[in-house]
Amino acid sequence: MAKMSSIDVLANVEKHADAVLRVCSYHRRDFDLVVVRSRPHDMQPVQASLQAAFETLPTAELGILDRLPAELMSMVLRELDIRSFFHFRQVNRRARVLSTRLWEYELVSKHGLEGLRGLLRAELAHCFAIDDLYQPLITDKCSTCGAFGGLLFLFTAERCCFDCLQSSAHYRVLPPSTFARLAHISPSRLKRLSGPSLRTVPGIYNMMETPARRPKYLVFEEKATQTLLAIGAIGEDAIRNLRSWREQSGQRFMAATAYPCYSLENAKLERGVSCKGCQVRLELLRGDSDNRDQAFSTQGFLSNFSQCVETQRLWAESEGGTRPVNEPELTRRCGYFNQLGSDGLPA
Numbered sequence: 017m018a019k020m021s022s023i024d025v026l027a028n029v030e031k032h033a034d035a036v037l038r039v040c041s042y043h044r045r046d047f048d049l050v051v052v053r054s055r056p057h058d059m060q061p062v063q064a065s066l067q068a069a070f071e072t073l074p075t076a077e078l079g080i081l082d083r084l085p086a087e088l089m090s091m092v093l094r095e096l097d098i099r100s101f102f103h104f105r106q107v108n109r110r111a112r113v114l115s116t117r118l119w120e121y122e123l124v125s126k127h128g129l130e131g132l133r134g135l136l137r138a139e140l141a142h143c144f145a146i147d148d149l150y151q152p153l154i155t156d157k158c159s160t161c162g163a164f165g166g167l168l169f170l171f172t173a174e175r176c177c178f179d180c181l182q183s184s185a186h187y188r189v190l191p192p193s194t195f196a197r198l199a200h201i202s203p204s205r206l207k208r209l210s211g212p213s214l215r216t217v218p219g220i221y222n223m224m225e226t227p228a229r230r231p232k233y234l235v236f237e238e239k240a241t242q243t244l245l246a247i248g249a250i251g252e253d254a255i256r257n258l259r260s261w262r263e264q265s266g267q268r269f270m271a272a273t274a275y276p277c278y279s280l281e282n283a284k285l286e287r288g289v290s291c292k293g294c295q296v297r298l299e300l301l302r303g304d305s306d307n308r309d310q311a312f313s314t315q316g317f318l319s320n321f322s323q324c325v326e327t328q329r330l331w332a333e334s335e336g337g338t339r340p341v342n343e344p345e346l347t348r349r350c351g352y353f354n355q356l357g358s359d360g361l362p363a
C-alpha cells in the first residue's frame with residue numbers, strides 16, 4: 017500500500033477516531049503488572065467504602081470545626097496528610113460527609129485508587145496530602161521528560177513514564193543496608209536521618225515473570241543523599257560509591273504504580289495506548305526499532321498516526337474498522353509475558 021497523503025490520513029483519523037484506536041492501538045498491560053498493584057477483588061470493597069458517606073444523616077457535630085465556613089473547612093482538609101485525612105474520616109458521620117464531598121478526594125478515590133493504596137501500603141501516606149495525588153492525576157505528562165506517563169513514583173508522588181522510571185538517575189532506589197554500607201553510615205543513623213523509607217509489598221517486578229528479590233524497605237537515593245549531605249552525615253566519597261553502585265533490576269518497579277490520567281477538559285480517564293504498527297515494524301526489522309514501548313494519550317496517538325506507515329497499513333487492512341486484522345502476538349496479548357521473548361516473538 018502506498019503511504020497516504022497526510023491530509024487523507026488526518027481526515028480519516030478524525031472521522032474514525034474510535035475505530036482507529038481499536039484497530040491500531042493497545043494498552044500495555046504488562047507495564048501495569050510489573051509495578052505495585054492491587055488485585056481487583058481487593059479493590060472493589062475498598063473503593064465502595066472510600067467513596068460513600070453513610071446513608072443515615074449525621075447527628076453528631078464537629079465542635080469548633082463546625083464554625084468554619086465551608087471553603088475554609090475544605091482548605092483544612094486539603095492540607096491534611098493522607099493518614100490524618102483518613103483518621104478524620106473515622107471521627108463521625110459528619111466528618112465522613114465533609115471529607116467525601118471534597119472534590120480532590122472524590123476524584124482521587126475514584127480514579128487514583130492505585131496511588132492512594134500504593135502510598136498507604138508503602139507507609140508513605142503521612143508524607144503527602146490528597147492534593148499531592150490530585151495534581152498528578154489531572155496531568156498526563158511525565159514529570160521528567162514531558163511525554164505521556166502512565167505511572168506514579170511513590171517516593172515523590174510524581175507522574176512518570178516507563179522509560180524514565182527505568183533509565184533516569186532521579187528514580188534510583190536501594191535497600192537501606194546497601195545504602196548504609198556504601199555511604200559509611202550506620203543503619204540506625206540512616207533510618208533516623210534520611211527521611212521515610214518505602215515498605216515494599218509482594219508483586220512480580222520483573223518483565224519475565226520470575227520473582228525479583230524483594231528487600232523489606234527501599235531508600236530514595238536522591239532525597240537521602242541530599243538530606244544527609246546537607247547535615248554533614250555523609251561525605252562526597254559516599255556520593256561516588258552510591259553513583260557507581262549497580263541497582264538490582266526490578267527494585268524501581270517496587271516504588272511505582274500504574275496511575276491513570278483524568279482529563280478535566282473532557283471528563284475522561286486515560287491509561288495510555290501504544291502503537292501496534294510499531295510492534296509490526298520491530299518484528300520486520302528483527303528488533304531494530306526502539307519506539308515500540310512508547311505510550312501515548314489517545315489524542316497523542318491519533319496525532320502521531322501519520323508518522324507510522326505500519327499502523328496505517330493495519331488501518332487499511334481493517335477496511336474502516338470492519339474487518340479483523342492480522343496483528344502481532346504481543347499486541348493481541350497486550351504486552352509480553354513469559355511465553356514471549358523480549359522482542360515480542362514466541363520464545
Ligand SMILES: [Zn+2]
Nearest residue numbers: 158161177180
Ligand atoms: Zn519520561
Ligand SMILES: [Zn+2]
Nearest residue numbers: 291293294324
Ligand atoms: Zn507506530
